[in-house]
Amino acid sequence: MGYKIPNGGTFQHAATYVAALTFSAISNATEAVATVVGANLAVGDIVLVSSGWTPLNGRVARVKAATATAITLEGINTSDTQIYPALGGAGSLKKVLTWVLVPQINDVAFSGGDQNYLAVAFLEDSQSRETPTDKSPARMTLTVADDPAQAYVPIVQAADASTTVHASRLNLPGKDTIYYGAFTSWSPQPVVARGAVMTRTITLALQAPITRYAS
Numbered sequence: 001m002g003y004k005i006p007n008g009g010t011f012q013h014a015a016t017y018v019a020a021l022t023f024s025a026i027s028n029a030t031e032a033v034a035t036v037v038g039a040n041l042a043v044g045d046i047v048l049v050s051s052g053w054t055p056l057n058g059r060v061a062r063v064k065a066a067t068a069t070a071i072t073l074e075g076i077n078t079s080d081t082q083i084y085p086a087l088g089g090a091g092s093l094k095k096v097l098t099w100v101l102v103p104q105i106n107d108v109a110f111s112g113g114d115q116n117y118l119a120v121a122f123l124e125d126s127q128s129r130e131t132p133t134d135k136s137p138a139r140m141t142l143t144v145a146d147d148p149a150q151a152y153v154p155i156v157q158a159a160d161a162s163t164t165v166h167a168s169r170l171n172l173p174g175k176d177t178i179y180y181g182a183f184t185s186w187s188p189q190p191v192v193a194r195g196a197v198m199t200r201t202i203t204l205a206l207q208a209p210i211t212r213y214a215s
Helices: 152-162
Strands: 008-015 019-025 033-035 046-051 062-068 069-075 091-102 105-112 113-122 129-135 136-146 165-171 176-186 198-204 211-215
Touching: 008 152, 046 069, 046 165, 046 176, 062 165, 062 176, 062 211, 152 176
Parallel strands: none
Antiparallel strands: 008 091, 008 165, 019 091, 033 069, 046 062, 046 091, 062 069, 105 136, 113 129, 136 198, 165 176, 176 198, 176 211
């Protein structure tokens, strides 16, 4: 039995990246191996994945093993060929070079990600039943103190303007880290209320499953 308290955690957004490294193939395995040419990635590097496999596209992963021709993505299970059809996952890896801290967070809210269902009823049924379909879009919203001088502000503004998927991470006490691949949105107008701290919001529209690692 165990539990965690998030107090003392920190949040970081990717600030800069290395040029994307193309992989021509990726294996169906309990830990996927990408086939590359002339790679210079190292164990422990964090990469944002683009892939022809939709469930992998936009996911953030940690490099478990690296050579010039093969990169192993830690904990990324692609063994199910129904979800990850063989020979269909080619794409690229974009290493996060630097991160920027987002301080002064006073609320973290999650929404969406709920299971959707289809109601099914046949002529002979006296009661409808539900069958699972997909899950609703997931979103993470950070409420932060309004402080335009912070180093992260131009980073998230640029991410917002780019309308491309970016990496971010939540560093929890006890060395657990949760990684997100998401579209980033930044509120230009602070919330103003008498007697209250002025705030803005950073919204992350998640584009792939989260990845969680213990260091």
